[in-house]
Amino acid sequence: MSAISSDVIRGYNDTMILYILLNEPSYGYEISKLIKSMSEEKYIIKETTLYSAFTRMEKNGYIESFSDEDRGNGKRRTYYRITDAGRQYYYDKCEEWTLTKEVVEKFIKK
């Protein structure tokens, strides 16, 4: 087994995206590349999963979108920035992860 089935990660895609947005805004394609490289190619988020996460998280108030103005007549990207609620959500998810990890590991044999 070399790749992680993303169903395992279900519920943590949002967390990964938010992590990337913590420091500066970004956009779909860049985020997907970052997730891939940061995970050392072990996790590749599906495009549809990513973009539907944007929609959902914007609706939930965790991120805000804006268009870049500096690309002249080039194709516009949709950038996302994290909101305060998004930061809060992210840190809550981190706490939850710690708990989850502890629990799951009681059922894992190495």
Added chain:
Amino acid sequence: MSAISSDVIRGYNDTMILYILLNEPSYGYEISKLIKSMSEEKYIIKETTLYSAFTRMEKNGYIESFSDEDRGNGKRRTYYRITDAGRQYYYDKCEEWTLTKEVVEKFIKK
């Protein structure tokens, strides 16, 4: 936050159930109590989730069901035992967990 939302654990319910079945057969009610106590009350599996996991895993050949004969006219329990395929699946899941953990932790701030 004191309880884990089970959506986070999605995909690991099967693993937890199989872990319990590794040593000896068991049945629904007992397994749910064990998951609760082993996780120190931090994770309580929903009944419907548990029983639908049984159906799915039996269909996939990871477990086999049998009725207990020794309860006289009392209500019969449905016991489950793990199969060889189930053991294999369990150990695969453990490996996957290690990988998943490594990946997710790159996106987590403590």
Added chain:
DNA sequence: TATATTTACTACGACAGCCGTAGTACGACA
């Protein structure tokens, strides 16, 4: 200059697993 590839998305619908609600049925205990 023509073509392929990469970038950057959007739309749509299917599916799997989880979960809420509800109901059944037996035994024990007060």
Added chain:
DNA sequence: TGTCGTACTACGGCTGTCGTAGTAAATATA
């Protein structure tokens, strides 16, 4: 007699993921 604990089953809704497909501009390659 009624409540509580045990031990399930049925049904349907929801959410997040994923496959397939398509659009279109920018860039690299031939």
